[in-house]
Amino acid sequence: MKTAAPKMTTTRLKAGMTGWLFISIAVIMIAAFYFYPMIQALILSFKTGTGSNLTFNGIDNYKRLFTDSMFITAVKNTFIYLIFQVPLMVILALFISVLLNDKNLKFKGFFRTAIFLPCITSLVAYSVVFKYLFSADGLVNSLLLNLHVIGTPIQWITDPFWAKVTIIIAITWRWTGYNMIFYLSGLQNIDSSIYEAARIDGASPIRQFFSITVPLLKPIILFTSITSTIGTLQLFDEIMNITKGGPGNATSSISQYIYNLSFKYSSDFGYAATVSYSIVIMIIILSIIQFKVAGEKK
Numbered sequence: 001m002k003t004a005a006p007k008m009t010t011t012r013l014k015a016g017m018t019g020w021l022f023i024s025i026a027v028i029m030i031a032a033f034y035f036y037p038m039i040q041a042l043i044l045s046f047k048t049g050t051g052s053n054l055t056f057n058g059i060d061n062y063k064r065l066f067t068d069s070m071f072i073t074a075v076k077n078t079f080i081y082l083i084f085q086v087p088l089m090v091i092l093a094l095f096i097s098v099l100l101n102d103k104n105l106k107f108k109g110f111f112r113t114a115i116f117l118p119c120i121t122s123l124v125a126y127s128v129v130f131k132y133l134f135s136a137d138g139l140v141n142s143l144l145l146n147l148h149v150i151g152t153p154i155q156w157i158t159d160p161f162w163a164k165v166t167i168i169i170a171i172t173w174r175w176t177g178y179n180m181i182f183y184l185s186g187l188q189n190i191d192s193s194i195y196e197a198a199r200i201d202g203a204s205p206i207r208q209f210f211s212i213t214v215p216l217l218k219p220i221i222l223f224t225s226i227t228s229t230i231g232t233l234q235l236f237d238e239i240m241n242i243t244k245g246g247p248g249n250a251t252s253s254i255s256q257y258i259y260n261l262s263f264k265y266s267s268d269f270g271y272a273a274t275v276s277y278s279i280v281i282m283i284i285i286l287s288i289i290q291f292k293v294a295g296e297k298k
Helices: 004-044 060-065 069-100 108-120 123-133 139-146 160-188 192-200 205-216 218-233 237-243 254-264 269-294
Strands: 047-050 053-056
Touching: 004 269, 047 060, 047 269, 060 269, 069 108, 069 160, 069 205, 069 218, 069 254, 069 269, 108 160, 123 139, 123 160, 123 237, 160 218, 160 237, 192 205, 205 218, 218 269, 237 254, 254 269
Parallel strands: none
Antiparallel strands: 047 053
């Protein structure tokens, strides 16, 4: 009996070492390709210069953010996308998931696949398709003209207002199906007896939706809201391939500005890293706000 405890300790130690051995490669890879670049980018954000000729300049880059008109414009544009697109996409995904969760609906598999399919298409390919669809002589204008909805073609790409609308439509089309999958999985884990009890008590479908579905899906709604916020703050491909930030800078995003600072203008990698970390700060602040609004403490 006296030797049992040391043997158990040795067994646990071996089991622990075996576990660390299995995950060691993943830990090393994550540290090398994820955390190390993050730390290097943070250090880089305190430097200035062109190309590789960089010198330490303290927090001057961060002070520059508040006086950089191009950065302020990019932030305004990005938050316009955020304010309109994220709620629209979350609500639309939730509504579609409820419809597709109906047991009596036929061809559910087809509809689910069709709505989810856009989010696995190539970002560049779908952006180019949208650019041609929404061009002045594209399919969208032709359809609206034939239906007599409009009298003259809408300048979807070259008008500042309609260019933003085009970007919002494109993002919503691509990512609604992605969020829908999360809601569908959540709905399928809700016990059907809860809805049966509500129907017996005389609750209408709308009352069931707001009193049962939404409260029980609150963690998933919070998750999709945060991930959608992060994705919108990092918006790049649609801007570059549909409008290129135009007309003027009417549709430019923060990520596109980072690209321009690094590769289009004189390469100011230090300031580009500063702008990148501004996105990190925004994500942290908005995530905290969303947690507070949702009432989540953990």
